[in-house]
Amino acid sequence: MTSRKVRSFLFRLHAWIGLNLSILLLLMLATGTTLVFITEIEAFLHKGMRATSAVTQRSATPGEIYDSVRAAYPDVSTGWIERDKASWIGDATVVFTRWGEEAFVWTDPVTAEVLGSTPRLSGLNPIIRGIHDSLLTGHRLGVLVVSSASVFLLISIITGLISYRRFWRGYFRVPPRHMGTRGWWGGLHRLTVLWALPFLIVITLTGLFYFITTVGVPAGAYPKAAEASERAGRLPPGFSGADLDRAAAAATAAVPELEATLIVLPNRTTDGIKFQGQTDALVAEAKANSVTVDPMTFQVLGAFSAGELGIWPRVTAMIHPLHFGQWGGFTSRVLWLIFGVLSTGAALFGALVYASRVLPPAPSGAAPSPGVTRRIWTGMSPVKWLMVLLIIGTATLGVYRFGPINEKWVRQWVPVQPYEAQLWTRGKLRTGEEIEMRFQFKADDSTHQATVQLGDSTAETVWFEPDGDVLVTTAKLRADDTENRVILTLPGLGTEGTRLIWRLGRPVL
Numbered sequence: 001m002t003s004r005k006v007r008s009f010l011f012r013l014h015a016w017i018g019l020n021l022s023i024l025l026l027l028m029l030a031t032g033t034t035l036v037f038i039t040e041i042e043a044f045l046h047k048g049m050r051a052t053s054a055v056t057q058r059s060a061t062p063g064e065i066y067d068s069v070r071a072a073y074p075d076v077s078t079g080w081i082e083r084d085k086a087s088w089i090g091d092a093t094v095v096f097t098r099w100g101e102e103a104f105v106w107t108d109p110v111t112a113e114v115l116g117s118t119p120r121l122s123g124l125n126p127i128i129r130g131i132h133d134s135l136l137t138g139h140r141l142g143v144l145v146v147s148s149a150s151v152f153l154l155i156s157i158i159t160g161l162i163s164y165r166r167f168w169r170g171y172f173r174v175p176p177r178h179m180g181t182r183g184w185w186g187g188l189h190r191l192t193v194l195w196a197l198p199f200l201i202v203i204t205l206t207g208l209f210y211f212i213t214t215v216g217v218p219a220g221a222y223p224k225a226a227e228a229s230e231r232a233g234r235l236p237p238g239f240s241g242a243d244l245d246r247a248a249a250a251a252t253a254a255v256p257e258l259e260a261t262l263i264v265l266p267n268r269t270t271d272g273i274k275f276q277g278q279t280d281a282l283v284a285e286a287k288a289n290s291v292t293v294d295p296m297t298f299q300v301l302g303a304f305s306a307g308e309l310g311i312w313p314r315v316t317a318m319i320h321p322l323h324f325g326q327w328g329g330f331t332s333r334v335l336w337l338i339f340g341v342l343s344t345g346a347a348l349f350g351a352l353v354y355a356s357r358v359l360p361p362a363p364s365g366a367a368p369s370p371g372v373t374r375r376i377w378t379g380m381s382p383v384k385w386l387m388v389l390l391i392i393g394t395a396t397l398g399v400y401r402f403g404p405i406n407e408k409w410v411r412q413w414v415p416v417q418p419y420e421a422q423l424w425t426r427g428k429l430r431t432g433e434e435i436e437m438r439f440q441f442k443a444d445d446s447t448h449q450a451t452v453q454l455g456d457s458t459a460e461t462v463w464f465e466p467d468g469d470v471l472v473t474t475a476k477l478r479a480d481d482t483e484n485r486v487i488l489t490l491p492g493l494g495t496e497g498t499r500l501i502w503r504l505g506r507p508v509l
Contacts, residue, residue: 011163017156018350020380021149023387025347028149031132032203033340036325036333038125043089045124048116049106055087060112062248062263063241068112069093069105070241075483075505077234081263083109083277085329090115095508099429100410103508117508122402135390136397143214145390150207157200164190189349192342199339206323209315220313225292225302227270234266236296244273246298251275251291254300262286272301281306283327288317351376409438412486412502419443420470423486423502431507434476439488441500442470453487454504455480479507 018025034041043049065081079094079102090106097103102120107113120126127136134142161167167190175187193200213219236243244263251258261277272292279289284306291303306317321327325336354376377384400406404427412423421441429435439452439462453459454477464471477486484504 007163007165010159014156014159014163015350015354016381017152017159018347019354019376020383021152021387022347022351022376023384024145024149024390025153026344028132028146029340029344029347031128032324033337033344034128035132036336036340038128039084039089040086042118042124043086046116046118049090049092049104049118050115051088051090051109052113052115053108053110055109058083058091058109060091060107060109061241061245062260063243063245064112065091065093065107065241066244067241068107068114069095072114073105073506073508075503076508078265079267080265083261083263085261094120097429097508098410098412098504099425099427099435100408101428101508105508119509127398127402130398130401131394135394136401138401140214143210147207147211147214150204150211153200153204154208157197157204160193167194185349185352189346189353192346192349196339196342196346199336200343202322206319209319210323220310220316222287222290222309222313222317223302223304225272225274225290228266228272228294228301229296230270231296233269234271239295243295247273247293247295248275250293250298250300251303254291254303255279255289255305258289258291258305266295279305279307283321284314284317285320288313354379412504414502418498418500419490421488421500423488425504428509429479429484429504429507430509431479431481434478436474436476437486438472438474439464440467440470440472441490448490450491451489452477453489454478455482455484459487459489479504481506 062081066078069076069078073095076095076097079096082092082094084091087109091109091112092104092106095103095105103117104120105117106115108115130136130138132146134146136142173187173191175184175191209219248260248263251260257279258275259277259279260275262274264274264276266273272294274290274292276286276290278284278286281289288306288309289304292301293299294301306314309317318327325333328335380387407426407428409424409426412425414423419441421439424438424440426436426438427434435454437452437454439450441464448464448471450462450464450473451459452462452475457478457480460475460477462473462475464473466472483506486502486504488500490498490500
């Protein structure tokens with residue numbers, strides 16, 4: 001096969017990928033580019049994320065942040081604290097509510113004052129990130145489909161560079177307007193790809209890493225810390241911000257160069273507190289620099305930095321910062337934004353090249369005539385129907401995951417109640433809005449009258465009906481801005497009746 005035939009074949013392969021997989025490539029490039037500055041975008045939209053103090057240094061300690069959040073919302077569980085690099089954005093504390101909702105509570109970086117709160121699992125960030133990571137499936141199959149785009153992108157880069165002879169001469173070649181529509185879009189496609197080429201190579205190689213680790217190649221593992229002293233709960237009784245600051249001091253003593261941007265509180269009774277962030281090691285994610293401290297004894301259970309890792313774990317530590325442009329701080333993120341916009345445009349321009357090939361001749365420099373989308377669609381192979389299913393499936397999953405249809409019953413945990421009484425809630429606790437509740441308990445009666453009350457609202461009468469070996473009733477009660485105690489009064493049980501109390505807590509959002 002002659003070199004001309006090889007180049008012709010590679011060009012057709014390049015065009016086929018660019019046309020038939022244009023929807024997938026555009027979706028991945030557009031969402032990935034948006035994620036580079038997603039926190040800033042959300043902070044622009046939500047005033048409660050923005051710092052109120054003039055920030056020259058994030059002087060609020062982790063303990064002050066912890067105490068401030070606990071004072072505002074004493075009934076939530078605290079997951080972790082994230083400290084953003086941007087001076088005008090607050091520190092984020094992830095909290096878990098008793099009704100099953102997760103939220104960010106934002107505090108001022110200087111005073112630790114609570115600024116506001118935003119949902120963690122709904123909103124712009126989780127939607128865009130969910131699409132980019134797994135097409136909103138949250139499943140390995142979705143990750144496989146998304147990361148497979150890197151395979152096609154690699155083929156497209158190689159075939160494009162081979163079929164475009166002496167491509168290095170095109171960096172400053174302005175698209176020829178005198179050659180009509182096809183020449184214009186083709187020149188613009190080549191120009192944008194060439195300038196974005198370093199970016200495309202980096203995101204393709206890092207995307208291939210995500211692909212092979214999804215297929216089954218294990219990512220590099222970081223060293224594990226020793227287990228902490230076992231305790232009754234996630235945190236020791238009476239744990240406070242002063243204890244968290246003491247643990248932070250122990251972490252700093254162990255790794256003085258560590259700038260902790262992520263503080264992860266224990267999830268299990270034998271977990272330590274993890275302080276993760278940046279050291280002098282270049283291009284590494286926060287998890288690659290970590291110190292774990294026992295929350296009871298304040299002993300260091302384990303410490304490592306990216307510079308001490310083996311080859312494969314060190315490569316793993318570099319992938320996320322490289323893929324999302326975090327490797328060089330604000331400057332690299334701006335570059336990734338520019339290159340991402342260029343790459344997204346290049347994918348679109350490539351499809352327009354095909355459309356211009358089948359359009360009738362147009363005046364010099366004229367824009368494509370109406371019907372471009374139809375011509376692109378007609379030129380695509382049957383793979384286009386898979387792309388349609390991809391879009392419909394992603395939209396359907398979005399409605400399911402972020403809509404009320406996905407709300408589940410959550411059991412409210414309390415110490416053992418008389419008659420094995422239980423309270424389940426469904427929905428989000430919001431001031432002035434109703435939340436659905438389900439009560440059940442065991443008793444000999446076939447039916448039972450009771451009253452139920454939420455916060456300072458008027459008590460309502462409910463009737464329990466048999467459901468198997470328990471009595472069950474449901475009610476919708478309106479929440480307020482207090483601790484929202486749920487009071488169930490069963491006048492017919494016991495000598496003086498029975499009063500059962502659950503506390504949901506103050507609404508976070």
